[in-house]
Amino acid sequence: MSNQLDIKLTEVALRDGSHAISHQYTVEQVTNITKALNEARVPYIEVTHGDGLGGSSLQYGRSLTDELKLIEAAVSVADFSKIAVLLLPGIGTIENLKEAANLGAKMARVATHVTEADVSKQHIETAKELGMETVGFLMMSHMVGSEKLVEQAKLMESYGADTVYMVDSAGALLPHEVRERTRALKQELSCHVGFHGHNNLSVAMGNTLAAIEEGATRIDGSIRCLGAGAGNTQTEVLVAVLEKMGIETGVDVYKIMDIAEDIVAPILPKPQEIDRDSLTMGYAGVYSSFLLHANRASKKFGVDSRDILMELGRREIVGGQEDMIIDVAAELAGKEKTAT
Ligand SMILES: CC[C@H](O)CC(=O)C(=O)O
Numbered sequence: 001m002s003n004q005l006d007i008k009l010t011e012v013a014l015r016d017g018s019h020a021i022s023h024q025y026t027v028e029q030v031t032n033i034t035k036a037l038n039e040a041r042v043p044y045i046e047v048t049h050g051d052g053l054g055g056s057s058l059q060y061g062r063s064l065t066d067e068l069k070l071i072e073a074a075v076s077v078a079d080f081s082k083i084a085v086l087l088l089p090g091i092g093t094i095e096n097l098k099e100a101a102n103l104g105a106k107m108a109r110v111a112t113h114v115t116e117a118d119v120s121k122q123h124i125e126t127a128k129e130l131g132m133e134t135v136g137f138l139m140m141s142h143m144v145g146s147e148k149l150v151e152q153a154k155l156m157e158s159y160g161a162d163t164v165y166m167v168d169s170a171g172a173l174l175p176h177e178v179r180e181r182t183r184a185l186k187q188e189l190s191c192h193v194g195f196h197g198h199n200n201l202s203v204a205m206g207n208t209l210a211a212i213e214e215g216a217t218r219i220d221g222s223i224r225c226l227g228a229g230a231g232n233t234q235t236e237v238l239v240a241v242l243e244k245m246g247i248e249t250g251v252d253v254y255k256i257m258d259i260a261e262d263i264v265a266p267i268l269p270k271p272q273e274i275d276r277d278s279l280t281m282g283y284a285g286v287y288s289s290f291l292l293h294a295n296r297a298s299k300k301f302g303v304d305s306r307d308i309l310m311e312l313g314r315r316e317i318v319g320g321q322e323d324m325i326i327d328v329a330a331e332l333a334g335k336e337k338t339a340t
């Protein structure tokens with residue numbers, strides 16, 4: 001494969017990883033990690049509450065630190081890397097987006113459920129007007145086939161998105177499915193195609209390589225797998241693998257390994273691994289960010305978290321319906337009580 005692929009990586013640990021640490025990032029952590037990623041020449045670093053701008057709430061989990069302070073801190077130490085923010089219309093507002101742009105965020109990633117791209121129009125258009133690079137982020141992409149995915153991606157492209165991502169939020173896609181969907185997106189879109197994976201079924205790396213082989217050039221990773229569920233495609237591993245394949249990312253391999261080992265690993269509450277709950281998420285097709293919510297509900301109601309996750313998957317519960325996790329756990333607990 002040619003090394004002239006123009007692959008650009010986005011590091012998402014300071015946003016997607018926020019789910020894994022219950023949104024407890026401090027200014028010091030964000031400053032240290034961003035500074036180091038900037039030195040390693042990572043092109044984009046996403047910094048926001050796990051559920052995007054405005055996500056700090058009872059429903060999604062309160063941030064320890066105001067995300068605007070985290071964005072400001074990241075911008076202040078990044079003279080190479082561009083700071084990206086995530087926005088889910090309905091959670092974050094146009095006002096939130098303007099605040100982030102004023103602080104120096106250069107990329108807006110507008111995320112919708114895979115069948116609801118139409119709600120991203122106003123936000124993508126505003127981000128363009130603010131002079132930001134724009135990404136349309138189609139979450140839970142495993143829930144539709146290529147045809148629907150292409151239809152929704154085209155909408156985002158028509159609103160002005162510079163890139164449209166296939167987002168495997170549940171880590172449920174398999175390499176042949178990623179390959180087929182990416183091929184369809186590349187055939188039908190003129191903008192860049194991106195891929196964001198989760199490692200719940202241990203295939204995030206395989207999925208990412210399949211996407212790249214089919215022409216995806218905007219790729220997400222989380223350093224030390226610091227992302228929701230079992231984490232994302234592991235950034236430092238991806239950089240090394242791509243270098244072995246002769247594909248340039250511009251990221252310094254030794255530096256990114258050192259950040260993972262010396263700066264990120266020490267802040268993890270526990271090592272990121274595929275345990276039975278994250279595996280169940282990939283197996284059942286459940287949003288990775290539901291992991292800690294489901295763990296808490298399992299403890300509170302005394303129900304196996306796998307039963308909760310399997311039921312959420314059966315009901316096709318999507319982002320924004322976090323309250324259903326409690327509902328389902330309470331219902332299952334009630335059934336168990338009746339049965340005994
Ligand atoms: C809740 C937003 C979500 O974490 C975005 C994302 O990274 C995904 O869907 O994988």
Ligand SMILES: [Mn+2]
Pocket residue numbers: 016169196198227228288
């Ligand atoms: Mn994610």
